[in-house]
Amino acid sequence: MPAQVTQISAVTAAAAHVLCLAGLAAAHALAGRGALVSNPALALRLLVVCEAPVVIAVFSYLRRDRKSCSFIKAAARGLIGLPVGALLNAFGAIVLGAPVGIKYWTVTIYWSLLMSLFTFVPAACVFGASKIDWQNVLSHSMYVLDFYFTPTDADNYIISVPCHGAVLGAWLGAWPMPLDWERPWQEWPICVTYGAVAGYLVGMAVSLVLIAVHKRRVRAKSD
């Protein structure tokens, strides 16, 4: 399996992450400071609109099966993966207690689209319908400790680690919601979004570190 897979270099990974970061930064610049609190629907929409093309393009470029799959096809997979991942994320959020009232529908939809971009879409672009890869990536999430302390492929890191970061960040971001601090950002999904974005950023940084460490180890071995 690893033979046909093009190894991603640390520079490529960094470039990919920088592009994704640029998408987020553009959305932030467009929305303005504090827009997430004052108008969460607008801010989330901007985030999704700016981030979606970047993520789909970047990860379609990094697709696994270069030979059998064109860039357009990978991008199409990403486009289909976006609503599917959004559905899964929305299910998770609602089961964990996100409000289901009508007035929350728009923000929930935008939030889950954003989470889908962080979690599901990269994997959909890169893996497509390959069962083995999906199973692999899921089992990485199941054996978290092992995954982080034993080396695997670089592109596993580039997909999984920011995804884990986003999910963990969102999960942790939900903790202040029931408290009686009476702050506007305690509303669904503001602090969860903050957590998710923060976790995503941390995940990107960690994935770069892991890739660099991994590369060095591989080089040392080959020497």
Next chain:
Amino acid sequence: MGAAVAWWTVAAVLLQVAGLSLFLYGFFPVKPTLHGFSGAESYRMPSCGPVNAVEQEPALPPNQLRSLYREVSGIPPVYDRLVLMVIDGLPAEFVLGRGGNPPSKEMMESMPYTQSLLAGCKATGYHAKAAPPTVTMPRLKAMVSGAIGGFLDVAFNFNTQAFLEDNLLDQLHMIGHKLVMLGDETWIKLFPTLFARQDGVSSFYVRDTTEVDFNVSRHLDFELVAKDWSVLVLHYLGLDHVGHIGGRRSVLMTQKMKEMDDVIRRVHDASLQDNLERTLLVVVSDHGMTEGGNHGGSSYEETDSLALFIGHSVQRRHCSPYDQNEALQVDLAPTLALLFGVPIPKNNIGVLLPELFNSLTDDQKLRTLELNSWQILRLLQAQIPAFCLEECINSEDSLGIDIHPEYIEKKICHFLSKAFASHQSSRLQQSSDFKSAEALYVGTAVDNYHGFLRYASEWLSHRATDKPFYLLISAILLMTLSCLFLMGTVSSLFKGQSLSQAYHQSESHLDQRWHLDEVFILIGIFLYVISLGSSSFVEEEQYTWNFLTSTLYLIFLIKTVQSMLKGSNSTLVRRVEGKSFDANNFSYATNYELTPGKRDGYKLCTVLIVLIAGRVIRAWHQGGINWVHFPDISKSLAQADSSIVKSLQTISVLAVMTLYSVSLKLLRAKSKVVRGVWWSHISCGLLVLLHIWENQINTSLPINHNTTSIAKLFYAIASVSISSTVLASPWIFPIYSMEAKPASSDSNPVKDIDSRGIRNSVFLTGITYIMFWCLLQLLLQQPINAIPLLLIFLQTFSSIAYFSLDKTLHKQWVQVIAMQFLGMAGHFGLGNTNSLASIDVAGAFIGVSSYSTVLSGILMFIITYGSPLMLYLGMLVYISVKDSDDISTQRQLKLSYILDKMVTLPCLLPLLINSVALTSYTTVLLLMRNHLFVWSVFSPKYLYVCAATVCTYVGVSIIAMTAVYTGAVFSFQTR
């Protein structure tokens, strides 16, 4: 190994119980109180010797008693009529200002009449410090009895029973005063038979700020003209409601204060109609409020309550009304008692307010102080039994006055003898003609008395709240030790298990790697323990449990999906899975062939059911403190037609009955016992239905004898059938049945049937427990909880099915803890919170015809811990269906071996988790003992933690005893 584990566990539990009781004893001291009512003996000097030997005075008719009191006291009553006006939640700051400054202009203008009285020196106001917990009922008790109750008093009196201690109102009633009460119905609950006329309003509807006060004021016109009463209690709740809604600065506040001012004006005008001016108007508040309008804690804002006296004896030429006049709320009791010529209540720790006695002569003033001192001295004697006044005075005389007395007895002695000596000398001086000398002696006597009274009062009130630190620390050490014992036992168990596992299945992929679910459980418990340190998280604990539980099951979902992908991928894994499937013969699908695809489908479905049911349960009750007013399903159902709730209840009962029939069918046991149990279950279900319908028809009648007898019949049938099932089930299943069914998928029938007998019997017992438990809950719980109960039951069942469908996916300890998590989430899903207010008291009287604290206590416990106990009972079903091939490998069924395999983990893990929670929360409570919310948030939660410990013990002992009994019977039969 089994015996050692059991002994260690028992030792740990005993240690825990010892530590818990030590902590409870130290943290919630039960102070000695004096029983009975003060009588004429309180006008005599207390004698030495045993305090309990109270000479019983013959009961006198009111008039004679009144004249007797007047005679022996030597002080004429200053007033004849009392108007006690309680304004709930009014901070003294609003009327008297703070720190010597008058209140803000806005406040001054909203109470013009009261302020004019204060400015005209016709009224005296005090900042009467209230003791925590600053909630209405204990504060009213403190005002009328002068005693500060401990926290447990409050906790155990949540179903407000009548107040039986010595108190002012009963004393006034005894000497023939006629009492009228208008306002908060707490008064009626405290004094059910005392008032000649009463109109209680409920403080339940906090949203209502006008009606609740109008219902009091509408009687004023009549009552103020009526001459028959001599004590009028008015209790206005509106201001407290305003605070709860909008806080101190609510726009409604000034308006409400104007209304209160108007009432004060009307009452005062009416009292001035009496030319004799024998009416005293007392305006008090039971507690203050925080900036946000809440109360319960011990901050200055909450404890700063008002005591305002308007009457002839407080009038002076000159006064400075906005001085920070400090007093205690309990001072009200002795002051009023002395003003009205009744004995001071026995447990009073308050000190009379001297400004109220301006109209008395110096001699009479000293007499009031003397009476107050004697009363407090009696109370002191109850607390320090060895203390004796006469000895003390005599020894003082001989030894001279000790300047720095160390012991409390010595100190009291010192103060007392000084006071009595100066009183004596002032009495002697009275006969002489030197006026100035007399005034001097009186002054020193007054000072000495006050010195004693303040000191003794402070000591007594500290005595009620002081906590012995080292005792608490040692209690926590005991609990920690017990926790470590349990941890050690569990870890040694794991070590043994992993060894045997390595021995048995070397090829297995049941690896030593940490899985996400295992890591998550550890992190989740850690986060939960951390969250206990924050009062907000304690208030909103339901969110924590819901979040943790649904996250855990989401991880299960991901893991299931992953295993499905893996299963369809690698052939090697499929072979292993297939093998484990062959060995899998869980009882209620014994004869069903499941293809791997179908099994995966079922697994997905069961996890999804748990998740979705959990979400619905969460939406059912908007629990907690802060978000309680948000809409939820139970509120919308309460507003809807009652027939909907009734039909939901009916559906739940029918569903439980159907599920029981189905699971008995799956057992395929054609025994008379099984059929009998089935019939009794159906009849019990019908009884519950009947009870529901009966209740629906006669909602107007508070006690319906019909429903009581139905419930009693239910209890009888259920207990008989459960006990007979437990006793009989091990005997009815075959141990060696060579005529094994050929249809079973077992490869080696002789061995397997061995273990199946045990498993079937445990299954039958467990399923009977849980189904009857469900019916009992449906009978007892509020009607609105029927569907959540059914959902929790579904969750239990789905989890058991999920765990039995794939035994290799999760380790056993994960499964046990997941079930415990479900139980906790369900506990809050049934509308329980960490405040004592959410306990369902009404359900505790179903089927109880006479009042019995023990019976209703048990029922209350059953209602509150319905969900965790259901999961513990479900654990038995889980044991019976979980993978236990190892049992069958033994030719001889050894009791210890069976128990070891079956019940060690399901018993130990709940104990361990509970021990961790208990120990950490006890530590939190010790650290928070001076926290603002210690009485309003942390202490109620501690009672819940203690009750949860009891619940764990009950659940674990049921599991253990059932398993031991079944195992014993089987090993006996095979012998």
